[in-house]
Amino acid sequence: MTEFSTAHALLAGAESRALEIAGLEISIVNGGTYRPLVTDVTMTVGDGEIVGLVGESGSGKSLTALACMGLLPDGVRVTNGEISLDGSSVVSATESDLRSMRGPRIGMIFQDPMTSLDPCFRIGRQMVEAITEHENVSKQAARKRAVDFLGHVGVPDPAHRFDAFPHELSGGLRQRVMIATALLLEPKVLIADEPTTALDVTTQASILRLVHRLREELDMSVLWISHDLAVVAQLADRVAVMYAGEIVETGDTGQIFARPRHHYTRGLLDCASHGERGVPFGYIDGVVPEPAEWLHGCRFANRCARADSVCAEHPDVVGSEHRGVRCHHPLGEGRSA
Amino acid sequence: MTTASPTPVTAGGAVYTAVGHDRRRARINPWVVGGLAVYAIAGLIGIIALIVPSLSHLMTDQDLSATFKPPLTPGHPLGTDSLGRDLMWRILGGLGVSICVGLGVAVISIVLGLVLGVFGGFFGRAAAVGTALVVDVTWAFPAILLAIVFAGWLGPGLPAVILALALTGWASFAVIVRGEMLSLRERDFVSAARVLGVSRIRISLTHLLISLFPVTVVMSVFFVSTSIVAESGLSFLGLGAQPPMPSLGVILAEGRDYLSRSWWPVVFAGGALTVLVLLMNALADNLRDRFDPRNRSSR
Numbered sequence: 001m002t003e004f005s006t007a008h009a010l011l012a013g014a015e016s017r018a019l020e021i022a023g024l025e026i027s028i029v030n031g032g033t034y035r036p037l038v039t040d041v042t043m044t045v046g047d048g049e050i051v052g053l054v055g056e057s058g059s060g061k062s063l064t065a066l067a068c069m070g071l072l073p074d075g076v077r078v079t080n081g082e083i084s085l086d087g088s089s090v091v092s093a094t095e096s097d098l099r100s101m102r103g104p105r106i107g108m109i110f111q112d113p114m115t116s117l118d119p120c121f122r123i124g125r126q127m128v129e130a131i132t133e134h135e136n137v138s139k140q141a142a143r144k145r146a147v148d149f150l151g152h153v154g155v156p157d158p159a160h161r162f163d164a165f166p167h168e169l170s171g172g173l174r175q176r177v178m179i180a181t182a183l184l185l186e187p188k189v190l191i192a193d194e195p196t197t198a199l200d201v202t203t204q205a206s207i208l209r210l211v212h213r214l215r216e217e218l219d220m221s222v223l224w225i226s227h228d229l230a231v232v233a234q235l236a237d238r239v240a241v242m243y244a245g246e247i248v249e250t251g252d253t254g255q256i257f258a259r260p261r262h263h264y265t266r267g268l269l270d271c272a273s274h275g276e277r278g279v280p281f282g283y284i285d286g287v288v289p290e291p292a293e294w295l296h297g298c299r300f301a302n303r304c305a306r307a308d309s310v311c312a313e314h315p316d317v318v319g320s321e322h323r324g325v326r327c328h329h330p331l332g333e334g335r336s337a
Numbered sequence: 338m339t340t341a342s343p344t345p346v347t348a349g350g351a352v353y354t355a356v357g358h359d360r361r362r363a364r365i366n367p368w369v370v371g372g373l374a375v376y377a378i379a380g381l382i383g384i385i386a387l388i389v390p391s392l393s394h395l396m397t398d399q400d401l402s403a404t405f406k407p408p409l410t411p412g413h414p415l416g417t418d419s420l421g422r423d424l425m426w427r428i429l430g431g432l433g434v435s436i437c438v439g440l441g442v443a444v445i446s447i448v449l450g451l452v453l454g455v456f457g458g459f460f461g462r463a464a465a466v467g468t469a470l471v472v473d474v475t476w477a478f479p480a481i482l483l484a485i486v487f488a489g490w491l492g493p494g495l496p497a498v499i500l501a502l503a504l505t506g507w508a509s510f511a512v513i514v515r516g517e518m519l520s521l522r523e524r525d526f527v528s529a530a531r532v533l534g535v536s537r538i539r540i541s542l543t544h545l546l547i548s549l550f551p552v553t554v555v556m557s558v559f560f561v562s563t564s565i566v567a568e569s570g571l572s573f574l575g576l577g578a579q580p581p582m583p584s585l586g587v588i589l590a591e592g593r594d595y596l597s598r599s600w601w602p603v604v605f606a607g608g609a610l611t612v613l614v615l616l617m618n619a620l621a622d623n624l625r626d627r628f629d630p631r632n633r634s635s636r
Contacts, residue, residue, distance in 0.1 A: 069532055074462055103534035115525040120547045129543070130533040181533065 018189045018221035019045040019068065019106070023081035026063050026072065034079060037291050038063050038245045041081070044321060045189065050215060050222040052236030052253070054229060054268070058288045060245040061225045065191045067091075068223070069108055070098040086188055103134050107182035111194040113174035117166035124162035127181050134185055149180040153210055172203035176210070183214065191223045196231060208235055229272050233257055238322070241265050244289055244299040247317065250324045261323075261330040263304045298328065363626035372616045376432065383433025386426065387582070396426040397581040405599045416601045418591060424602055428609055430583035435613070438499055438568040439561035445503035446510055446560050447553060453507070454514025455541050455549075459522050468511065475508040480567060484576050495568075498577045502564050510556050514549060521548055551628030555621050562617035569610055585610045 026038040038060040045051045053061050066072050068083055070090050083090040085106055093101065102108075110116045117123060127146040131137060137145075143162065150158035153176045166174060175195060182190060192211070196204040208231065215222060226232050232239055232253070239256045241249040241264065249262040260266045270282025286303045295301055297312040304311070310328045317324045386392040400421035408416040408424075415424040457468025484501035491497045521527060522545075530540050571577040572586030580587065585606045592602030 071528070071531055099534045099536060101534070102532050108532040110525055110529060112525055116529040118526040118530075118544045118548075120544070126530070129530070129535060129539070133533065133535050133539065178529065181529075185533070 017044045018047050018049075019083075019085055019223065021064070021068070021081070021083050024064065024067065024078065024083060025080035026060070026067055026076060027079040028075055029077050029079065030075065035291055036079070036245065037076070038067075040317075041242075041245075041247055042317070043240050043247060043250065045221045045223050047188075047221055048215065048219050049238065050211075050224055050236050052232035052239040053223060053225045053242060054227060054232055054239060055242035056227060056268075056288045058290075059242040061242055062193055064242075065108065065193050065223065065225055068189075068191055069102060069106060070095075071102075100134070103130060103185040103187065105187055106189045106191065107185070107187035108191040108193065109175070109178045109182050109195045112198045113171055113178050113195075114198065116178050117174060119166050122163050122165055123169070123177050124164075127162075127177075127184060130181055130184055146180070146184065149184055150177065153177075153180040153183070153214070154206070155180065171199055172206065175199060175203075175207055179207075179210065179214075183218065183220075186218060187220070189221045189223065191225070193225045194227070197226070197228065204231065211235065229257075229268060241268070244294055245291060246299065246326065247324075248300065248326045250317075250319075250321060252322055255323060259332055261325040261332055262300075262327050263306055263329075263331065264300050266331055267303075298326075363623065363629070365623045365627065366619060369616055369619045369623060372612070373620060376613055376616065377436075379429055380432040380436040383429035383431065384437065385433075387430050387433050395423065396430040396583050398422065405595070407599070408601050408605075415605055416599070418588070418599070418602050419595050424588075424605060427583040427588055427602075428585070428606055431585040431588055431606065432609065432613070434495065434578055434582065434584045435565045435568060435610075436561075438495060438502070439564045441499040442502040442506060442564035442567075443557045443560035445499070446507040447557055449503070449507035450510030450514055450556075451546070451549065451553065454511040455518060455545060457511065458515040458518025459537060459541055459545065465515075468515065472508045472511055475505060478505060480505040481571070481574075481576075484571050488576050493576055493579055495578060495582075498568055498571050501571075502567050506560055506564070510560070513552060513556065517549055517552060518545065521545055551624075555625045555628065558617055558621040558624060562614050562621070565610070565617070566614055 021041055021043050024038060024041040025036055027034040027036045041060070041064055043051065043053075053064070055061050063072070063076070067078055068085070068090060070093060072078070078091045081091075085101060088101075090098070090101070118126060124143065124146055127149075128139065128142045131142040131145060132139075135142075147158045147162050150161060155161050155173060155176050161169070161173070161177075166177075169177065175198075178195075196207050199207065211222060211224075212235065214220060224232065224236055236253050239251060239253050240247050241256070241262065243264050249256065249260065249265050251261075256265065257269065260269055264284070267282065267284040271284065272281075284303055289295070289299065289302075296314065298304070298307065298315050301307040301311040306329045308329075313328075315326050315328050317326045318330075319325055386395055400417070403410075403413075403417055403421040404419055406413050406417040406421075408414065410416060413423050413425065415428065418424055418427065453468050453471065457465050480501055483505055484498060487497035487501045488494075491500070527540060527544060530544060531537075568577055569584065569586035569589065572584040573590045574586075575590070578584035578587055588602050588606040589610075592599070592606065596603055
């Protein structure tokens, strides 16, 4: 693991990091055998920073997020690398340590607000449950704080909505409730796993504004997982692009979108509309490979127009956290090398 | 079995509007509820007669001068049996015994099944394997064998019957609960509670138990009805209620010997048992339809 040492060197350079992931490998473990699903993921989220993690379905984004929460499914484990939350390890934490971390130190919101709230309970009860699980406060104090947060995230008439059942709220309101619940314990880091995918575009825009505002007000770090490049472009300070279980490019948002260096990133951008009439959408041939079908060399080689014999060797990330690419033939380099 | 139609107006709107906001749900057949209410009253009278000493003679008093009296004999509306005992009181007592055994078995089976099913379905792989092992071992013992063991240990009687039926019955419910848990634990609201640091015990006691409510209610009714049949069977074989305590199974067994002489003990006891079990099963079926979200037009 040569990347591992470079990763640590990179991390040492950054100033303050709410969340750092170094050389992360996640595998399905079955008896003595294991199959990696995510390999060598190294990234950091600084204090008050919003980092976008993009990639197609099946590229390992959500697994990375679940690993940060210590909530990997049965049979899936972190087999290498480290995740640390404000200096303390998530990988080696016990279940009770993890439980005290979830909520006050790291929060998460999910893709579908329609199913993330238990339909059998009033939303207020679910919010109060989160507070009383971590803090020894009275029901009234917990209720007051929950109502405050509901108002804070823009739920109209929060005192009344507190007693609503989930089915009485719209999708946008429910996602606001989810955000308010995640923020109740004022976590330093918020992981958002495609939280706007299930919402319509106008609701999506208001949720994005909300997250921006809350980041400022609460000085919170956000890891924003999405396959929607437009959303990430609006929101994120930095972007990491994942493909087939590894990070293929990192960089500041402006640079990634203006001058992508990995052919996969280029392809993703071409797939998005630029609003010009008559210009057909681009596409990337083929599909994201299953972990069993990963190539030994560059995992993108079989879908890449630029691939040649050099690509039979697995490339390392070259560059820094602010501009890194995992490619033997990065774009925008000319043929000087 | 009436089921709700998504368009209540076309399907007999008057009936559906009469029940107001519940009109989208499957209805419980009022005949079933009425029938079971009659049984509940009869069983209650039987239980009272069984436990109040001054009344229990009504079902145990023998009168050898009045054996095999046919139904509608003055003082004996359903006739008398081979020892001249009043058949109506014997059947009321038998129903009381049936209901006690049915409820006892249902309560024990449901509690055991819930605890082990939730434990096996939500607390990791070791718990799942352990629970599956206990269930498999339980299933290896037929209820009747266990009943003989308990009859030998505790002496034949109702406690042995209840224990034997409950200790075999819970396993099937535990498997159902575990199956529900495997689906529930992947639900987003469970993950959402876990990312807030809510403990698994607390999640099981709130979010999961309430989601298990429908299947628990349906299975309770089912347990009561199967246990009533099983109790009669065990009593018929002499492993259950001991003379002079009445039980539908005992009445059937005694009546069988004199079937050519008097048909009424077997017909009345058997009929009471059959109708009771049919009503219970109809209720379970109705409840299942009512709880099934697919039977509603919207969520």
